[in-house]
Amino acid sequence: GESVGLHLPTLSVQEGDNSIINCAYSNSASDYFIWYKQESGKGPQFIIDIRSNMDKRQGQRVTVLLNKTVKHLSLQIAATQPGDSAVYFCADAPLPWGQNFVFGPGTRLSVLP
Amino acid sequence: EPEVTQTPSHQVTQMGQEVILRCVPISNHLYFYWYRQILGQKVEFLVSFYNNEISEKSEIFDDQFSVERPDGSNFTLKIRSTKLEDSAMYFCASSPLSLTGGNNEQFFGPGTRLTVL
Helix, strand or coil: CCCEECCCCEEEEECCCCEEEEEEECCCCEEEEEEEEECCCCCCEEEEEEECCCCEEECCCEEEEEECCCCEEEEEECCCCHHHCEEEEEEEEECCCCCCCEECCCEEEEEEC | CCCCEEECCEEEECCCCCEEEEEECCCCCCEEEEEEECCCCCEEEEEEEECCEEEEECCCCCCCEEEECCCCCCEEEEECCCCHHHCEEEEEEEECCCCCCCCCCCEECCCEEEEEC
16 A cells, blocks of 8 residues: 655754654655654644645755655754654645645654753 | 644543544634554544545544534544554644645644553
């Protein structure tokens, strides 16, 4: 079946460094992608989204890159801060404007002092 | 800042019992969702709801599950006869109607932890 997966289950970075979290998806018809952050004991929090007609989108300290050729999505966090420590999920919403988001298993980001 | 709220925060029930999980979405939002997350696993979509009817549902959302918007503020998930494997964190989410269809930011509640004994 179609699935969204993550390459690395854990990532440790030094405070102030940039973080890159990767995600692979398998549904070639996917049109809409979201990155979520989930802190311990809380629900997922929307970070940034991107549509398939774009290959890059920037937010505040975050950038999402989409490579449709290899079905790969990444989240870049600039100047990583301790508050960025969390589990990060990518999610994919297939056409047409579906709400049936398929989540990846998550990558745990640990920011080291 | 408006937020999605969920009650109870923790529900313990016996196998075979019915449970109702409650959510109050953000007031001007029109799409509502339920997700579940089994401990240590990924978030799974259950159902989306728009205009007083189910918009999409996953394979998980079988006949044991139902959703309802009984009034203008609450959105509920009912599990008719709980099974051990229903034990999970259940998240409610809501999103505003996107006229362009391109931005579907979902705001999640804090979750209800359901424990089936």
